[in-house]
Amino acid sequence: MLELLGRARVLDRRYLAAEEPLASVYAAGGASVDAHLYYSAALWENGRLERAEEVARAAVAASGGALPAVHQLGRLLLWQSRYEEAAELLERCARQAPGAAEMLIELARARDGAGDLDGALAAYRQAVELAPEHSELRYGLAMALLRSGDREAAAVELAAYERLYREDQQRVLAQGLAEARIARGLELSRQGEHVAAIEHLRQLPESADGLAALAAALRAAGDLQGAVDELGRAIVVEPGRTDLQALLNEARLELLRRP
Numbered sequence: 001m002l003e004l005l006g007r008a009r010v011l012d013r014r015y016l017a018a019e020e021p022l023a024s025v026y027a028a029g030g031a032s033v034d035a036h037l038y039y040s041a042a043l044w045e046n047g048r049l050e051r052a053e054e055v056a057r058a059a060v061a062a063s064g065g066a067l068p069a070v071h072q073l074g075r076l077l078l079w080q081s082r083y084e085e086a087a088e089l090l091e092r093c094a095r096q097a098p099g100a101a102e103m104l105i106e107l108a109r110a111r112d113g114a115g116d117l118d119g120a121l122a123a124y125r126q127a128v129e130l131a132p133e134h135s136e137l138r139y140g141l142a143m144a145l146l147r148s149g150d151r152e153a154a155a156v157e158l159a160a161y162e163r164l165y166r167e168d169q170q171r172v173l174a175q176g177l178a179e180a181r182i183a184r185g186l187e188l189s190r191q192g193e194h195v196a197a198i199e200h201l202r203q204l205p206e207s208a209d210g211l212a213a214l215a216a217a218l219r220a221a222g223d224l225q226g227a228v229d230e231l232g233r234a235i236v237v238e239p240g241r242t243d244l245q246a247l248l249n250e251a252r253l254e255l256l257r258r259p
Contacts, residue, residue: 003035010038011243015045026055033063037072037249041242044076052076066256067096068249071103075245078106083113094123101130102235105137112144120144131236133206135164171205178205182213189213194221208238212247224255 074089
C-alpha cells in the first residue's frame with residue numbers, strides 16, 4: 001500500500017509527500033525495482049541528489065542492470081554535470097533502445113559536456129532522424145554544429161528550429177481544446193473501449209499529455225511495447241517530466257518481466 005501511495009504521489013508531482021511512504025518501503029528491505037525508481041525520482045525532485053544517486057545505484061544492482069534503472073542513474077548524473085560518467089551509462093541505454101530518441105538526446109548532451117563533440121553530433125543526428133519535429137533538438141544540433149565550425153549546416157538547423165518553434169507556439173493556443181479531447185480518450189479507455197480510445201487519441205495533435213494518454217490506452221489494451229514507444233515520444237516532446245519518465249520506467253520494467 002505504501003508503494004502504491006508513493007507512486008500515486010510521484011505521478012501527481014507531489015514529491016515531498018511521496019518521499020515518506022517510499023522511504024518506509026525502501027528501509028523495510030525487499031523493495032521492488034519500481035519502488036527504488038520512484039523513491040529516487042522523489043529524492044531527485046526534492047533536491048536530495050546524493051541520496052537519489054544512492055537509491056538509483058541500488059536500483060541498478062537490484063535489477064541486474066535493467067534499462068530503466070541504468071537510464072535513471074545516467075539522467076541523474078547528467079543533471080549534476082557529471083558528463084563522462086553519464087555518457088558511459090547513456091551509451092549503454094542507447095544501444096539497448098536504439099529507437100528511443102530521448103536517450104539519444106541525453107547521450108548527445110553528455111558527450112558534448114564531456115568534450116566529445118564528434119560523438120555529440122553523431123547522437124544529435126541520430127535523434128533528429130527519429131524526431132525531426134522536435135524544436136529543442138534541432139537547436140541543440142545547431143549549437144553543436146556551430147562549435148564544430150560548420151556554420152552552413154548550423155544555419156539550416158536554426159532555420160528548422162525557428163519554424164518548429166513557431167509551430168509549437170501555435171499548438172499551445174490549441175491546448176485547451178486538446179485537453180478536452182484527451183480527457184475523452186481517457187474516458188473511453190476507462191469504460192473498456194480501448195480500441196476506440198486508441199483510435200481517438202491517435203488522431204489528436206502531438207503533445208506530451210496526449211501521447212501519455214495514448215500510452216495508457218495501449219497499456220490497458222495489453223500493448224506494452226506500444227505504450228513504451230509513445231511514452232518515449234512524450235518525453236521527447238516535453239523533456240524533464242518526472243511523471244512521464246516514471247511511467248516509462250514502469251512500462252519498460254513490466255515489459256522485461258513478460259515471459
